[in-house]
Amino acid sequence: MAEEPHAIRRGRVVRAAPLLGTASRTAGEAVVASLRKRVTGKDDGADFHARAAERYAQRLGRSKGVLMKAGQILSFVNFTPAVDGDYQRIYRAALQRLQDDAPPMPYEVARGVIISELGAPPEELFAEFDRRPLAAASIGQVHAARLHDGRRVAMKIQYPGVAEAMRSDLQNTELLATFLQLGRPLTGTMTRLDVKALAREVTERIGGELDYRAEAANQSEFADAYRGHPFIRVPEVVPELCTGRVFTQDLADGMRWQEALQADQELKDRWGEVIYRFTIGSMRRLGLFNADPHPGNYLFNPDGTVTFVDFGCVTRFTPGQVRRIADFVTATVDGDADALAAAVRAIGFIDPASDDPPAPEELTGWFGSSLRSMIEPQPYTYSPEEAAEIVQNAFSPFGPHRSVVRQLTTGPAYLFLMRIDMGMTAVLGDLRATGHWDGICREWDRGGPPATPLGEQDQEFWKEHRANGNLHRAGSVGG
DSSP states (O other): OOOTTOOOOSHHHHHHHHHHHHHHHHHHHHHHHHHHHHHOOOOHHOOOOOOEEEEHHHHHHHHHHHHHHHHHHHHHHTTTTOOOOHHHHHHHHHHGGGGBBBOOOOOOHHHHHHHHHHHSSSHHHHEEEEOSSSSEEESSEEEEEEETTTTTTEEEEEEEHHHHHHHHHHHHHHHHHHHTTTTTHHHHOOOOOOOOHHHHHHHHHHHHHGGGGHHHHHHHHHHHTTOOOOOOOOOOOOOGGGOOOOOEEEEOOOHHHHHTTTSHHHHHHHHHHHHHHHHHHHHHSEEEEEOOGGGGGGEEETTTTTEOOOOEEEEOOHHHHHHHHHHHHHHHHHHHHHHHHHHHHHHBBBBBTTTSSOOOHHHHHHHHHHHHHHSSSSSSEOHHHHHHHHHHHHHHHHHHTHHHTTTBBHHHHHHHHHHHHHHHHHHHHHOOOEEOOOHHHHHHHOOOSSSSSHHHHHHHHHHHHHHOOOOOOOOSOOO
């Protein structure tokens, strides 16, 4: 009997087989393409990579869960060590549709999940319910609806079987390690990262997304903090229509990523600053970090505001951790090698028992490379090329900072922070966003004055929040 197109494969071996088969087929085709080029002189590289990228997108889209989430990450982060420059765009273009346009489940299947979770069909729960999904992503798909009181909402419905599939993936680090190494048969230039350790870290964080009640609590916390903010939007949750497998929030409008990239540069600069202030500012002020920064989770509005959705994966930091991160950033930007070495030891980036720890100036070079947007003359413009270079240099044990990279060792929260920072760098690079990034961070880390007009609005908002007693966790660092 043929497999239903919406069915999710389960079991470690079954989940691994299609992707491993695709990787093997791609590696074989790479050899054939290379031989053809030697014999005929004809370069079929673009056609070969286009076919390979399409296969990976299809396989990951049907797999859902952790595998599809990995595809989403690779759709917006430049992994130049794995795929040569021009060909990398082919893979990113194919994988970008996994952000919100994956293969959906049929309406009757989605309706069954709603009945199972809420005890009634959508035609009773809602005045209107759109059978066609607005978006289909890694764990569930989203439908627009209208409540009986007229409120427009969006309901996310988890795919049947995705929880079991993800639990299988979470135990299958070999599968994710294979995925992260996919580029190696193509070019042979993949760096020798500990991809199994990275896979374990990613899967631990993603595992928390299976219970939509946790996502509802996370999003409510962000919505409470940013309610009434002048340029950051977080949709309100509808708690009575949230369970472990269905999640309902106010319907949010806005441009999707590909449309936003076509906007004029002034608007993209503003959106870039909003994303930066939300991503880094939430960690500095609230100790909260939305750890799923792919562009499919942003809705861009013509007035320069950005709506943030999908809070299934949130990392929390203590005030002490936030302070140590701020100290490390300040020392890096100031070029204070001794202060940076102390901050690195406090965070635990380098094993204190190391027989040959990196010299302070080596630490300054490595962290300075990652924070060049704050160190170089302001305003600074992000670019895709520099974003790719930052990712490559930051984690390559054979690059210019190899003495540091080879000794990196840190806790899960900080490791995930580094990955999300790389993701944000990639997003700002694609926007080619220009901003006063150093001045913005000085607002938080050194109590500096607002660096931009948006900073003035932001500062006024948080002052009112404090005056009204609404700043439950804020103020641990900076203003």
